[in-house]
Amino acid sequence: MSDSVTHFDKxxxxxxxxxxAQKRRQTVSLAIRYTILxxxxxxxxxxxxxxxxxxxKSNTEIFAGAGFMPVNxxxxxxxxxxxxxxxxxxxxxFWNTFLIIAPKTICxxxxxxxxxxxxxxxxxxxxxxxxxxxxxTLLLPNVVTRIPQYLLFRDLGWxxxxxxxxxxxAFAGDAFFVFMxxxxxxxxxxxxxxxxxxxxATSFQALIYVVVPMLVPAMISVALFxxxxxxxxxxxxxxxxxxxxxxxxxxALKLSIDTAESFEWNRILAMSVLTLLPSLLVFFLSQKYxxxxxxxxxxxx
Amino acid sequence: xxxxxxxxxxWYVLPYLIGLLVFTAIPFLGSLYLSFTDYRLMQGxxxxxxxxxxxxxxxxxxxxxxxxxxxxxxxITVPLKLAFALFIAGVLNSKLKxxxxxxxxxxxxxxxxxxxxxxxxxxYMFADTGFINMMLTSIGxxxxxxxxxxGTALFTITLLRLWQFGSAMVIFLxxxxxxxxxxxxxxxxxxxxxWRAFFAITLPLLTPVIFFNxxxxxxxxFQEFNGPYVITSxxxxxxxxxxxxxxxxxxxxxxxxxxxxxxxxxxxAVIMVxxxxxxxxxxxxxxxxxxxxx
Numbered sequence: 001m002s003d004s005v006t007h008f009d010k011x012x013x014x015x016x017x018x019x020x021a022q023k024r025r026q027t028v029s030l031a032i033r034y035t036i037l038x039x040x041x042x043x044x045x046x047x048x049x050x051x052x053x054x055x056x057k058s059n060t061e062i063f064a065g066a067g068f069m070p071v072n073x074x075x076x077x078x079x080x081x082x083x084x085x086x087x088x089x090x091x092x093x094f095w096n097t098f099l100i101i102a103p104k105t106i107c108x109x110x111x112x113x114x115x116x117x118x119x120x121x122x123x124x125x126x127x128x129x130x131x132x133x134x135x136x137t138l139l140l141p142n143v144v145t146r147i148p149q150y151l152l153f154r155d156l157g158w159x160x161x162x163x164x165x166x167x168x169x170a171f172a173g174d175a176f177f178v179f180m181x182x183x184x185x186x187x188x189x190x191x192x193x194x195x196x197x198x199x200x201a202t203s204f205q206a207l208i209y210v211v212v213p214m215l216v217p218a219m220i221s222v223a224l225f226x227x228x229x230x231x232x233x234x235x236x237x238x239x240x241x242x243x244x245x246x247x248x249x250x251x252a253l254k255l256s257i258d259t260a261e262s263f264e265w266n267r268i269l270a271m272s273v274l275t276l277l278p279s280l281l282v283f284f285l286s287q288k289y290x291x292x293x294x295x296x297x298x299x300x301x
Numbered sequence: 302x303x304x305x306x307x308x309x310x311x312w313y314v315l316p317y318l319i320g321l322l323v324f325t326a327i328p329f330l331g332s333l334y335l336s337f338t339d340y341r342l343m344q345g346x347x348x349x350x351x352x353x354x355x356x357x358x359x360x361x362x363x364x365x366x367x368x369x370x371x372x373x374x375x376x377i378t379v380p381l382k383l384a385f386a387l388f389i390a391g392v393l394n395s396k397l398k399x400x401x402x403x404x405x406x407x408x409x410x411x412x413x414x415x416x417x418x419x420x421x422x423x424x425y426m427f428a429d430t431g432f433i434n435m436m437l438t439s440i441g442x443x444x445x446x447x448x449x450x451x452g453t454a455l456f457t458i459t460l461l462r463l464w465q466f467g468s469a470m471v472i473f474l475x476x477x478x479x480x481x482x483x484x485x486x487x488x489x490x491x492x493x494x495x496w497r498a499f500f501a502i503t504l505p506l507l508t509p510v511i512f513f514n515x516x517x518x519x520x521x522x523f524q525e526f527n528g529p530y531v532i533t534s535x536x537x538x539x540x541x542x543x544x545x546x547x548x549x550x551x552x553x554x555x556x557x558x559x560x561x562x563x564x565x566x567x568x569x570a571v572i573m574v575x576x577x578x579x580x581x582x583x584x585x586x587x588x589x590x591x592x593x594x595x
Contacts, residue, residue, distance in 0.1 A: 033392050040389065041406050044464065048409070050432055051422050066435035115317040122310020130314060130321075137325055139516065139576060141524055143545055144569040147552050147562050148331030149324060171320025178317065203309055232415035234527050239553060250417040254531060257421055265425060272418035283412050287405060 048276075055270040062265050077266030078274075085259050086244050090252065090271055097231065097248040100162050105226045107170040108177060109219050115172040116181035117207050121190070137175040150239060164240045165233075169226075177222045184218035185211070221289040224282060231279050249275045332562045340559035353563035364564065366539050367547045370455065371568075374543060375522045378459045383514055386466040387507070390473035391499075404474065411467035419461070420531035427457045427532075448533055451540030458528035458541060469514045476510040477503070508587040516579055523572050544568045 046068075053068030055077050061070060082090045118124075119131055153164040172178050192214075193206045201209070212219070234250045241247060247255065253275055256268050336353055338346040357364050389407060393400055413419050426433050427447040434444040447453045480503065488498045526545040529535050535542035544564065552561035 030395070030397070033395065033397060036392050037389075037397075037403050041403060044410060045406060047422060047426060047464075048413075050426075054432075063430050066432040066439060111316050111320075115314050118310045118313025118317075122313065124308065124310040124314075127310065127314075130318065133321055134317075137321070139520060140325070140329070141520055141569055141572055143524055143548060144332055144565050145325055145328035146332075147335060147558050147565065148328035150552075151331070151558070152323075152328065168320060168324045170316070171324065172317040173320050173324055228412060229415070232413075232417070234415075234417045234530075235549075253417050253421055257424070257531070268421060269425065272421050275418040276413050276416060279412055279416065280409070283409070 051269055051276075052273055055266060055273045057266055059264060059266050062269075074266075077264075077270035080264065081256075081267030081271040084252065084256060086252075086255070088245060090249070090274065092245070093247055093249045093252040094274075096246055097250075100165050100237070100248055101227055101230045103162075103166045104169045104230050105223050107166060108172075108174060108226045109223050111170055111172040112174070112177040112181055112222060113212065113215065113219060114207070116178050116185055117211060119178070120182055120185035121193070121203075134175045134178055138179060146239070153240065159240060160242045160246065162241070162246075165230075165236050174226070177226070180222060180225075181215065181218055184215060188214050217289065220286070224286055224289055227282060228279055332565060335559050336563035336566045338559040340557075340562075342556035342558060346559065349559075353560050354567070356560070357563055357567060363539065363542070363547065364567075367542045367544050368567075370540060370542060371523065371544045372571075374455055374459065374525065374541075375519060377455075378462050378522050379515065379518045381459070382463050382466050382518055383469060383511065385463060386469035386514070387473050387511070389466065390470045390477055391503075393470075393474055394477040404471065407470060408467035411465045414461065414465035415527065417527060417531060420527050423457060423461050423528075424532045449537055451538055454533045454537060454541050458525065458532060461528055461532070462522070462525070469518060472510055472514060473507065476507055480506050505588040509589060512579070512583050512587045516576060519575060519579075520572060523568065 050066075050068045053070055054062050056073045056075065057070040058072065058074055058076065061072065084090060084093075119127070119134075149164070153159060156163075158164050158167075188211070193210050196206045196210050197203070232250070234254070237248050237251050238254075241251065244252075244255070249271075253268070253271055256271065335346065337348060337350055339349045339352075340346040393403060397403070410419075425431050428434075429444065429446060431447075433447070438444050445453060447457055484502050485498055488502060493501065524545050525543050526549065529541045529543050529546045530549070533541040535546050545568070548561050548564050548568070551557050551564060
């Protein structure tokens with residue numbers, strides 16, 4: 001009997017030791033984690049910090065050292081960069097970017113929602129094959145369709161306009177978004193729609209009045225992603241937009257590093273900051289939609 | 302009711318079907334056809350059979366160079382990016398205060414990285430008089446001619462894409478957080494060391510997202526265009542002349558659409574073969590927990 005009691009004491013003793021060791025390990029692990037995260041974070045963000053700092057420096061100061069704080073802050077880069085070496089200001093290029101993004105984003109949200117609804121809620125002949133093509137186009141490298149698309153848009157007389165950038169989006173051209181919305185739709189119960197249908201609503205009314213209100217967060221995610229992607233898109237405008245007066249900021253920025261301005265680093269860096277600003281603002285105002293979007297599109301399914 | 306809804310669903314997906322045919326399927330087959338033709342923009346297409354392909358594979362030195370560089374780039378960038386994303390996701394995956402802050406900070410480059418503005422920033426960072434060299438010289442190293450050296454030039458593009466590990470990391474992190482903690486407790490009770498738990502529990506449960514990230518990152522890396530176009534202009538000595546840049550110049554600078562299509566199809570074939578290998582091999586290394594379907 002007493003033997004088993006000492007055994008018991010010993011066990012408690014050992015358990016306590018084990019717990020203490022574990023706690024120590026956790027503290028050490030936490031310290032290591034924070035160190036890694038902070039160091040990596042600083043390295044990652046430094047280029048951006050430097051970019052912002054350098055955009056407020058004079059050119060001579062940019063070449064003087066690697067620090068980010070401007071000694072004599074100046075807005076020359078912004079003032080002169082905004083004028084550009086073209087007859088247009090950067091304001092024009094921002095307006096052009098907006099003209100590309102707004103219709104494209106609206107078209108994407110509407111068409112992808114309708115199509116995802118069709119896939120999620122109905123059965124029809126050939127659905128499986130058609131859905132397989134959604135996944136297929138997700139993996140299909142654009143490089144293989146680009147040249148005939150160009151020839152098609154040329155024959156339609158759409159070169160040097162924004163139509164080649166808008167129109168495919170009106171036909172749910174970005175399969176990724178169909179896929180993403182589909183993931184969200186699957187998690188929304190059908191009860192309410194069915195109730196609406198029983199009460200005499202058409203399937204389209206059910207979509208507008210029942211599904212869309214519940215799908216709004218996902219639709220916002222889609223709009224945000226499309227906004228970012230279009231803001232960043234370079235190759236599309238490069239191929240289709242040739243007159244400078246129609247350039248979006250991405251092309252204007254490339255133009256400025258190719259011209260005499262390329263020695264005026266502060267101008268170009270200042271315009272780079274402005275180019276990144278809309279995406280950054282949108283991202284910080286709406287972070288949670290992004291994270292939800294990636295997780296839904298990526299992990300489930 | 303079921304009769305009419307059969308067609309109903311079809312009407313909803315009709316826009317997609319039209320878009321698929323007009324903007325994807327027909328161009329897809331069109332480029333295959335073009336690859337067998339001699340098609341210059343101002344003249345029509347004339348059928349020349351396999352000539353483009355034999356030229357590409359036997360005579361075209363630029364292609365060989367470009368192909369090798371592309372493979373090297375993908376082979377370096379994708380594994381490094383995935384490993385780094387997984388590592389940071391692992392570090393983030395605990396009861397840290399401020400996890401949201403770090404996750405956001407790491408995700409910002411992914412949001413911005415595709416932008417031409419960041420490519421411009423990269424070009425200036427690694428320029429001879431850029432701040433990377435200034436940092437190196439200030440701590441006593443010699444300045445490196447990043448863009449003058451074939452090895453380092455490609456590395457700058459790799460670094461840019463590594464910098465954007467955030468989107469892969471967010472996916473890894475979500476998967477890590479969905480792993481049942483009791484599995485680790487059970488392993489600890491059985492006396493398993495943390496590294497053993499990592500290889501026996503974490504890694505197998507992560508294989509589906511590793512697989513997903515691998516495919517996505519690979520397809521993306523093979524299509525890298527902005528980096529070489531803006532940062533290095535393909536140089537020096539074509540050491541960063543990735544295939545998408547070659548295709549672009551062939552198609553939209555020299556307007557040799559037939560030949561460009563053939564190169565695009567070779568690139569497509571390479572991506573397809575590697576994707577199929579990944580899918581085929583996934584049976585052996587991707588672990589799907591049977592009861593985790595929602």
